[in-house]
Amino acid sequence: VTDAAVYTGRAAVRAGILVTGTEVLTGIISDRNGPWLSEQLLDLGVDAAMIEIVGDRREDLRTALEQMAATGVAVIVTSGGLGPTADDLTAEVVGGFCGREMVLDAALEERIGEIIERALQRWPDADREALRAANRKQAVIPNGATVLEPRGTAPGLVVPPAKGGAGPTVVVLPGPPGELQPMWADAVASDAFRLAIAGATEYRRAIVRLFGIPEAAIANTLRAADAAGLRLRALEITTCLRRGEIEISTRFEPAAEADYDALVEFIATRHGKRLFSRNGSTIDEQVASGFLRAGETIALAESCTGGLLAARLTERPGSSAYVVGGAVVYSDEAKSDLAGVEPSLIAEHGAVSVEVARALAEGARRRFGTSLGVGITGIAGPGGGTPEKPVGLVCFSVVHGAAGAATSSRALTRSRNLPGERAAVRERATTVAMHLIARVLGGEGD
């Protein structure tokens, strides 16, 4: 366990997750479905016992199913291998594993046919007959399985063990996350799945986030909460350091809600404003809603982050309502020309200084006529560090004033020594800036 502390919980209904695909096994594509399914299962009170990745080989698929069943899991969820080509084997192997004959579902074949007809209208050159034949295969399913309607062309399946047979129920889902995720909701709603996980404990999950304290401080806080008599045993608490923020994710039974609330209050009392999110919202969401609520606008002048903060702010649809523009000012000349930083200021304090960060923020605000301005200048490394200004030193300024006004009315200007390599320093710097922006939007300022 490196940077996460996990309080493991009680025994629960267990499940296995089987990810198929040679391209995943050989590292060409990285799997996102296994961890996602594991989190979804946790929320249903089902513990994932293992996530296993195997290639598109019949024997390997069958062996994995049998070995998972041997560990006593109640459910196996598979992803991938539902396409129309010959190496897509999952439905057939699962049918055999569950002791069910493969049959053509004529109504399903027709529905898949309609999906293909619609697709053919966009690709008129495609070979219609070949496509229809390939997709007929996708309508051959284990007898008695529940069909999950396709989001692409591949249907999913919930396959219980054959009558009189023992063993897990298998949920069969396609590989693309955009198809798998909505079909998972259908699987969870099915009678066959509900029956398979009967007896699972009902859980809630809640997340709070902190910024600006070391992870060790949270371990101390949890120990103090325990010593103060809080019933932490009723809670499964996971703490995790993500992009410089601490995320505390807690799973608990409904009866322990008061214990959870007491823990959040305890954290709030000890850490004050460092606890920036009690409802799981991210800093990106808070900044976006802060801009929209207040009708503020923002402009940036970035040096070491090289456009990363602008890219992060404009990630969200609708961000053009408040992001007016930005400047990437890598050279000293660009800092003066685009953001109006006096060359004498750079000569006196150096390009990486809180003075220049402040001037960049003021210059960005003035030039774009916005209410907020942000300046960032620092040393991302690996070169460029000195004993006085080491790699990782980043200076930030966020200023605020009436849009169009020449002078700002408040500002937060800070310098930080950020750990890690070039990419980590740049990434972490955008997070620091997001928190300063949120605080200025909230009315703070020196």
Next chain:
Amino acid sequence: VTDAAVYTGRAAVRAGILVTGTEVLTGIISDRNGPWLSEQLLDLGVDAAMIEIVGDRREDLRTALEQMAATGVAVIVTSGGLGPTADDLTAEVVGGFCGREMVLDAALEERIGEIIERALQRWPDADREALRAANRKQAVIPNGATVLEPRGTAPGLVVPPAKGGAGPTVVVLPGPPGELQPMWADAVASDAFRLAIAGATEYRRAIVRLFGIPEAAIANTLRAADAAGLRLRALEITTCLRRGEIEISTRFEPAAEADYDALVEFIATRHGKRLFSRNGSTIDEQVASGFLRAGETIALAESCTGGLLAARLTERPGSSAYVVGGAVVYSDEAKSDLAGVEPSLIAEHGAVSVEVARALAEGARRRFGTSLGVGITGIAGPGGGTPEKPVGLVCFSVVHGAAGAATSSRALTRSRNLPGERAAVRERATTVAMHLIARVLGGEGD
């Protein structure tokens, strides 16, 4: 199989990869070691049969080892669970699995002690005795195992089956990738590992990359190569669509080198300049070396990519030698004010047009006094699309001229309809721009 076509190869020595850690199993941390180890094994002629993730539970670890052994793998590689705390169980469970007694390695304990003493000099407040005791546990290893020197504090192990016993050799590595990767090289060099994979075929691996053709075209090319009599059976070819580029990764025995060379020539003849990398180099590497070789400089004016291209160009250490600066010009006013685009040009052609892209590129080049200028304007979505200018339409221009000269001497200006959602359109647009930059650096221009 969704966007990768895999030609599966012959039977080879097989291995299992076992990733341990509740924080990985529950999706809090995403595993990078499994896919990395799988690729490394492939290069040694060893096929990963499965990657399995289990939590920090003794029974689950032991069961996973036994089930992998039952599939006949020659080697199992584990990652994680080597720390000093009680839930770090891997060494002990592996020792039991291999039928070897756990013994204290006094020399190893001393070496770990020295590492801890050095660390203590940085954290003088730490509890020395508790640390020493916790780390003594890390020096207790299966009798007869080969020790891999620690990169953090945790030693790795190569553990053969006990004398007279059958079963796989187990390579035990720590979880942090920065420790695991150098220790993997030590493991591979050990006699115990070499013995375990004796009989594995020696392979080479090579990568070529194409840009600007649909993935189906590569499937056609491979079929044509087969029909033309190339010995594709001697090659294991994997094609994969990554960020809009097609990557063809091929594994082959040294004797098949001429067959591989023939395939690359075949691809080059059919696809010409679309084959932009014959040696596996990425477009980012090519652009960076192009700038450094030619002494060129670059400035950007980005609208829909919102700073992503500037961030991508400045990702590389040393990029400040050629990236002078950029402007993120989201609003029409910013396009005019920062990049000197005539408002009448926007009124006539619309902000998303090849004319405005060209003007942005010229404006960026002029304003920053660089030899190259880039302009990007488009509709990333989800809103803002029209029947004439749908979501995904992005216009690009890269211009080139003598630094400081008012007019450019050559330019590539293009528009593209990029597929996918907002994040995909923005990401793909930076890739298109990188390729246009590479072409202009190479002397192309309308």
